[in-house]
Amino acid sequence: AQSVSQHNHHVILSEAASLELGCNYSYGGTVNLFWYVQYPGQHLQLLLKYFSGDPLVKGIKGFEAEFIKSKFSFNLRKPSVQWSDTAEYFCAVNGPLSGGYNKLIFGAGTRLAVHP
Amino acid sequence: GAVVSQHPSWVICKSGTSVKIECRSLDFQATTMFWYRQFPKQSLMLMATSNEGSKATYEQGVEKDKFLINHASLTLSTLTVTSAHPEDSSFYICSAPTGDTQYFGPGTRLTVL
Numbered sequence: 001a002q003s004v005s006q007h008n009h010h011v012i013l014s015e016a017a018s019l020e021l022g023c024n025y026s027y028g029g030t031v032n033l034f035w036y037v038q039y040p041g042q043h044l045q046l047l048l049k050y051f052s053g054d055p056l057v058k059g060i061k062g063f064e065a066e067f068i069k070s071k072f073s074f075n076l077r078k079p080s081v082q083w084s085d086t087a088e089y090f091c092a093v094n095g096p097l098s099g100g101y102n103k104l105i106f107g108a109g110t111r112l113a114v115h116p
Numbered sequence: 117g118a119v120v121s122q123h124p125s126w127v128i129c130k131s132g133t134s135v136k137i138e139c140r141s142l143d144f145q146a147t148t149m150f151w152y153r154q155f156p157k158q159s160l161m162l163m164a165t166s167n168e169g170s171k172a173t174y175e176q177g178v179e180k181d182k183f184l185i186n187h188a189s190l191t192l193s194t195l196t197v198t199s200a201h202p203e204d205s206s207f208y209i210c211s212a213p214t215g216d217t218q219y220f221g222p223g224t225r226l227t228v229l
Contacts, residue, residue, distance in 0.1 A: 042222070044209070044211075045220075049216075090160070102148055102165075102218070103165065104150070106159045109158070109159045
């Protein structure tokens with residue numbers, strides 16, 4: 001079965017610091033990869049997604065992620081975080097081992113706190 | 117982007133009662149919807165796949181008789197927590213795909229006393 005690992009459970013940064021959140025998925029052939037964000041009290045929102053093509057994907061709000069197939073990784077990055085980036089970030093994957101390309105398997109999430 | 121709504125946003129009920137949660141795709145049709153459960157400070161766990169016009173598909177370990185799912189139309193799926201107990205207290209989230217992206221509802225917080 002498909003699984004997703006997010007190694008950083010809790011990250012604390014100061015404003016303007018750079019961010020990188022790790023995400024690794026178990027092998028499963030061709031997969032689609034996603035990063036979702038959940039701001040306090042709000043629903044999940046899609047930050048970015050990778051299906052194919054350029055492994056460096058740019059999303060909303062200045063976020064980007066790089067797909068490295070050899071490492072089964074899809075790390076999320078932002079060069080300079082803001083206080084408003086305080087949220088929980090979830091990596092997700094779908095593919096043949098997740099039960100289909102509509103079925104998302106989520107990582108445990110990373111709680112990011114940005115201090116002014 | 118597409119919008120998915122849920123109702124109610126929060127509900128408190130007594131142990132032993134049943135609670136119905138609605139999930140609607142507001143501006144698109146969804147033959148499939150998904151129901152997740154999120155425990156505090158934890159990730160989303162997929163509970164079941166709701167299929168319009170057919171039975172729902174439940175993930176391993178999810179009691180189908182406890183969590184009844186009905187996909188009544190192309191824009192509505194309902195989750196009924198039957199004979200709720202305090203351990204069913206949680207945050208329930210639905211999602212619906214359109215194109216290659218899933219859109220999530222705002223969630224329903226269920227508290228069973």
